[in-house]
Amino acid sequence: MEDLFNYIIGRYNYWAAIILLLIGLYGMIAKNNLLKKVIGMTIFQAAIILFYVSIGDKRGATIPILDHGHGTHQAIEAAAYANPLPHVLMLTAIVVGVSTLGVALAILQKIYRVHGTIEEDEILETIDQ
Amino acid sequence: MSLEQHAIIIILAPLLGALVISLIGGLHRRVAYLTLVAALAVSFSSTIATLSQVAARAAEGPLHYFLGDWQPPYGIELVIDPLNALVLTMVAGVSLLVAIYSKETVRRESPDRLHHYYTLFALLVAGLLGITATGDIFNLYVLTEIAALASYALLASGRGFAYYATFKYIIMGTIGACFYLLGVGYLYIKTGTLNMAEMQAFMTRPALLHSESIRVAFILIMVGLWIKMAFFPLHGWLPNAYTRTSTTTSCLVAPLMTKVSVYVMIRVMFGVFTLPYAYHVMGWNTAVVWLASLAIVAGSIGALAQTNLKRMLTYIIVAEVGYMVGGAWLGNAAGLTGAIYHIISDGLMTACLFMAVGAITFKTGEINLEAMRGVFRRMPVTAAIFVVGGLAMIGIPPTCGFFSKWYLLSGGLAAGHYGFVVALLFSSLVNAVLFFRLFEIGYYPLFDAQSEAGQHDKVVVAEAPLSMLVPMLITAAMILVVGLYTSRIVSGLIEYALPAGLKL
Numbered sequence: 317m318e319d320l321f322n323y324i325i326g327r328y329n330y331w332a333a334i335i336l337l338l339i340g341l342y343g344m345i346a347k348n349n350l351l352k353k354v355i356g357m358t359i360f361q362a363a364i365i366l367f368y369v370s371i372g373d374k375r376g377a378t379i380p381i382l383d384h385g386h387g388t389h390q391a392i393e394a395a396a397y398a399n400p401l402p403h404v405l406m407l408t409a410i411v412v413g414v415s416t417l418g419v420a421l422a423i424l425q426k427i428y429r430v431h432g433t434i435e436e437d438e439i440l441e442t443i444d445q
Numbered sequence: 446m447s448l449e450q451h452a453i454i455i456i457l458a459p460l461l462g463a464l465v466i467s468l469i470g471g472l473h474r475r476v477a478y479l480t481l482v483a484a485l486a487v488s489f490s491s492t493i494a495t496l497s498q499v500a501a502r503a504a505e506g507p508l509h510y511f512l513g514d515w516q517p518p519y520g521i522e523l524v525i526d527p528l529n530a531l532v533l534t535m536v537a538g539v540s541l542l543v544a545i546y547s548k549e550t551v552r553r554e555s556p557d558r559l560h561h562y563y564t565l566f567a568l569l570v571a572g573l574l575g576i577t578a579t580g581d582i583f584n585l586y587v588l589t590e591i592a593a594l595a596s597y598a599l600l601a602s603g604r605g606f607a608y609y610a611t612f613k614y615i616i617m618g619t620i621g622a623c624f625y626l627l628g629v630g631y632l633y634i635k636t637g638t639l640n641m642a643e644m645q646a647f648m649t650r651p652a653l654l655h656s657e658s659i660r661v662a663f664i665l666i667m668v669g670l671w672i673k674m675a676f677f678p679l680h681g682w683l684p685n686a687y688t689r690t691s692t693t694t695s696c697l698v699a700p701l702m703t704k705v706s707v708y709v710m711i712r713v714m715f716g717v718f719t720l721p722y723a724y725h726v727m728g729w730n731t732a733v734v735w736l737a738s739l740a741i742v743a744g745s746i747g748a749l750a751q752t753n754l755k756r757m758l759t760y761i762i763v764a765e766v767g768y769m770v771g772g773a774w775l776g777n778a779a780g781l782t783g784a785i786y787h788i789i790s791d792g793l794m795t796a797c798l799f800m801a802v803g804a805i806t807f808k809t810g811e812i813n814l815e816a817m818r819g820v821f822r823r824m825p826v827t828a829a830i831f832v833v834g835g836l837a838m839i840g841i842p843p844t845c846g847f848f849s850k851w852y853l854l855s856g857g858l859a860a861g862h863y864g865f866v867v868a869l870l871f872s873s874l875v876n877a878v879l880f881f882r883l884f885e886i887g888y889y890p891l892f893d894a895q896s897e898a899g900q901h902d903k904v905v906v907a908e909a910p911l912s913m914l915v916p917m918l919i920t921a922a923m924i925l926v927v928g929l930y931t932s933r934i935v936s937g938l939i940e941y942a943l944p945a946g947l948k949l
Contacts, residue, residue: 344619360619368630405583408587416590419594423612430604430606439609
């Protein structure tokens with residue numbers, strides 16, 4: 317029991333990301349309303365962003381900015397600073413996510429103008445006719 | 446312009462082209478068109494220069510280009526080896542031809558937002574070329590998304606029902622890209638690098654070879670890419686999205702998007718993971734090849750059931766993706782050669798057929814099988830081009846379609862995977878039925894009042910405009926040229942693109 321507890325609590329960041337990921341996937345696949353699908357998509361992307369951000373963290377580490385970095389040539393202790401690379405990668409992923417959201421919402425608006433609804437089953441009925 | 450800069454010019458030309466078109470393309474409708482063609486021509490000539498450079502030093506290893514002169518662990522590099530030099534040339538060439546072809550169709554289909562359309566066109570090509578050239582696994586994700594976002598907007602240009610079809614694609618495409626990104630995260634945790642070559646160097650260590658995280662990363666990346674390339678049974682989004690859109694978009698997106706995804710799959714299998722990892726540690730070969738055989742059969746049967754020409758071609762794409770995935774997973778040199786060669790030949794064949802169908806629709810305004818009626822009399826050149834594309838799809842020598850099937854079949858036989866061989870032969874047979882039915886419809890004249898009155902000879906020849914005919918003719922000629930030069934392409938380039946341990 318204690319092992320299981322440690323297994324879950326010790327990796328809580330991964331569990332949080334996985335749960336969010338599954339919520340997002342469920343929303344994208346199972347929801348009938350297209351706007352809810354877009355919300356699911358956003359949750360899905362946010363889960364991956366959180367996953368990446370959490371892997372850059374280290375215990376007791378600070379932000380990766382050097383005091384008086386220029387001119388001094390002393391050794392830098394990497395363990396004292398959080399890994400900035402995953403965070404930088406996620407800046408790009410956030411931009412990608414926002415653009416995807418923008419395109420999805422624009423197309424959703426067009427769908428509403430053409431079909432008069434954003435419920436998937438009602439749209440499929442209008443296409444069959 | 447020194448020779449080393451060609452690698453970056455390939456990507457920069459369409460990217461800057463997109464910027465210029467969005468800034469000044471609105472001035473006159475011709476400015477946008479000419480800028481696009483010029484940018485893609487520069488890009489294409491750079492791919493030719495790179496291809497000849499790579500071919501000259503094929504045995505020595507790939508060309509490296511460091512962006513901003515930052516060395517690999519810190520900076521992003523472009524790596525051009527025989528494999529992606531070929532794909533780059535195909536992508537740049539096909540997109541240049543489609544750009545020339547698009548003059549009349551875009552003017553008819555999106556007259557009010559011509560320069561927006563061309564901006565997206567250039568961005569899509571820049572994204573696809575970047576995906577192919579990059580040597581950095583996260584950079585690949587970003588460029589995939591650039592290409593995907595541009596393609597969403599382009600596919601939605603079909604209006605009407607195209608919006609809903611595109612929306613489905615956005616959802617599926619995002620799931621695919623996010624799976625890929627998650628897989629990259631696992632790889633980064635385990636290796637601490639994003640450079641493909643460096644990652645591969647780590648991958649030979651026994652601790653990583655049998656690590657669960659690496660296994661999950663491989664599965665996530667593969668599933669993500671299979672969604673992106675519409676591999677059966679994840680292909681549901683493709684037929685609708687590609688059918689409902691405008692002529693130009695389907696001519697551009699259909700030949701390129703899926704093929705580039707297949708290239709990425711091959712690159713990840715052998716350039717990030719290793720050959721023993723993909724073939725032996727995962728132990729998926731038989732299952733994936735069976736799935737590919739199912740994809741081929743399902744795509745072919747789906748194509749038979751269609752009465753819409755474009756929709757029929759989209760189902761053929763689903764079958765063709767099965768060819769390439771199956772070939773890559775057969776686990777022998779002939780199969781992988783067939784898969785790589787088929788990326789090139791299928792890009793040309795699909796472009797040729799979509800452009801011919803687009804030209805027929807452009808003149809007749811119809812997209813059903815009946816649009817073909819009397820086409821050999823009314824549009825003899827377009828019909829001849831369609832025949833070349835159709836024969837290549839069936840796999841008749843000396844078209845390139847024959848040679849890719851030849852390699853795939855011999856790979857299937859060498860691997861002893863007879864299910865795949867049967868699926869390939871079945872699909873050739875179905876393609877023969879499909880295209881000969883169309884040729885037959887095309888030979889009969891229109892049943893209208895005039896022909897009943899006995900005026901058979903007075904059929905008016907109404908060909909597509911020259912700006913459409915010339916690129917189609919070049920594509921059809923390339924199908925034959927690539928077919929005739931098969932042995933040189935295979936022995937000069939593809940043989941060096943195979944991972945160590947596989948030899949023809």
